[in-house]
Amino acid sequence: MTQAIIIDTDPGQDDALAILLALAAPKVLDVRAIVAVAGNVPLPLTQLNARRLVDLSGRRDVPVYAGCAAPMERPLITAENVHGHTGVDGYDWPDTQTPLQDQGGVDFLIEALLAAGEREITLCTLGPLTNIAMALLKEPRCARGINEIVMMGGGCFEGGNTTPAAEFNILVDPHAADIVFKSSLSLTLIPLDLTHKALATPARIDRIAALGNETGKACAGMLRYFNRHDVEKYGSEGAPLHDPCVIAYLMQPDMFGGKTVNVEIETASPLTMGMTVMDWWRVTDRAPNCTVMNTIDADGYFDLLSDHLARLP
Ligand code: BDR
Ligand code: CA
Numbered sequence: 001m002t003q004a005i006i007i008d009t010d011p012g013q014d015d016a017l018a019i020l021l022a023l024a025a026p027k028v029l030d031v032r033a034i035v036a037v038a039g040n041v042p043l044p045l046t047q048l049n050a051r052r053l054v055d056l057s058g059r060r061d062v063p064v065y066a067g068c069a070a071p072m073e074r075p076l077i078t079a080e081n082v083h084g085h086t087g088v089d090g091y092d093w094p095d096t097q098t099p100l101q102d103q104g105g106v107d108f109l110i111e112a113l114l115a116a117g118e119r120e121i122t123l124c125t126l127g128p129l130t131n132i133a134m135a136l137l138k139e140p141r142c143a144r145g146i147n148e149i150v151m152m153g154g155g156c157f158e159g160g161n162t163t164p165a166a167e168f169n170i171l172v173d174p175h176a177a178d179i180v181f182k183s184s185l186s187l188t189l190i191p192l193d194l195t196h197k198a199l200a201t202p203a204r205i206d207r208i209a210a211l212g213n214e215t216g217k218a219c220a221g222m223l224r225y226f227n228r229h230d231v232e233k234y235g236s237e238g239a240p241l242h243d244p245c246v247i248a249y250l251m252q253p254d255m256f257g258g259k260t261v262n263v264e265i266e267t268a269s270p271l272t273m274g275m276t277v278m279d280w281w282r283v284t285d286r287a288p289n290c291t292v293m294n295t296i297d298a299d300g301y302f303d304l305l306s307d308h309l310a311r312l313p
Contacts, residue, residue, distance in 0.1 A: 003029055006032050006121055009046070012049070013226040016218075017243070019034060020312060021304075024308035033065060038130070040080075048096060064101060068134060072133065072175045079168060089225045110138060118144055118145070123146060125169075127172075128176060130172075149188070150188045153191065154189055155167045156191060158191070165273075170276055174273055187263075188249065194258075194295065199237055211306065241301075256293045257295035261290065262290075
């Protein structure tokens with residue numbers, strides 16, 4: 001049986017690999033749509049990049065929508081320093097063939113979730129949570145169609161990657177994250193504590209480069225570009241490959257471990273804005289609201305990625 005998913009994303013090289021992994025697994029994941037949000041780069045580029053990835057995968061049956069161009073209350077923060085000016089630097093992208101859908105991404109999410117059966121669709125979020133929060137605000141009844149939200153974002157013991165306290169996706173739109181974490185929906189979080197164990201080392205990238213297909217070439221190029229910033233920042237062997245962990249978790253949950261705890265989002269303090277405050281040791285009586293994953297079989301993860309990227313053109 002396949003799991004119906006909608007991918008909400010701000011591509012980004014790591015988003016790109018996540019999207020390709022999902023599109024390469026049609027027997028496991030039924031990707032209903034990709035909805036772009038502003039994040040790593042502005043919305044005109046994230047929606048363009050999503051369409052570039054659909055083209056590359058040969059899965060032009062998957063529609064692409066553009067959601068929100070700005071966070072709910074704060075000005076947009078982007079990350080060209082990490083991802084380059086296009087967001088997906090590292091590969092020479094041809095002109096796009098896949099059109100952008102006319103309907104706005106938030107309206108699409110509402111319509112798709114209202115039309116779905118109870119808990120039919122899993123939302124995979126790889127960027128700021130603006131589109132999801134806006135859909136829940138605009139039409140609360142759409143929550144009924146959501147099975148689970150699996151999100152990349154936040155950090156506990158690893159702290160933040162954009163400020164000392166905050167991870168990029170949550171920092172960009174903490175108010176949206178606050179709505180999602182208070183939603184009572186079934187939530188799974190893939191934070192930095194996990195993704196910092198999933199490093200795109202040179203050997204792992206070489207394996208993807210050697211796949212021999214165009215997808216392998218594009219992914220290796222993007223990963224080599226992505227590595228240059230993080231290797232210097234962390235002094236690690238490779239960049240944390242964040243977003244594909246969300247898709248891999250849905251495909252092979254036994255590779256992951258974690259714990260269900262209370263997570264709340266800081267939306268007031270200038271010092272710790274966007275922090276995911278996790279009650280890891282259950283030192284409060286705040287109700288657990290999120291399953292936070294913090295371990296991964298990294299070799300298994302890169303095996304899964306390579307095996308699936310090999311199936312694409
Ligand atoms: C997250 O921020 C973005 O730069 C990446 O695409 C990932 O979703 C990591 O903090
Ligand atoms: Ca992302």
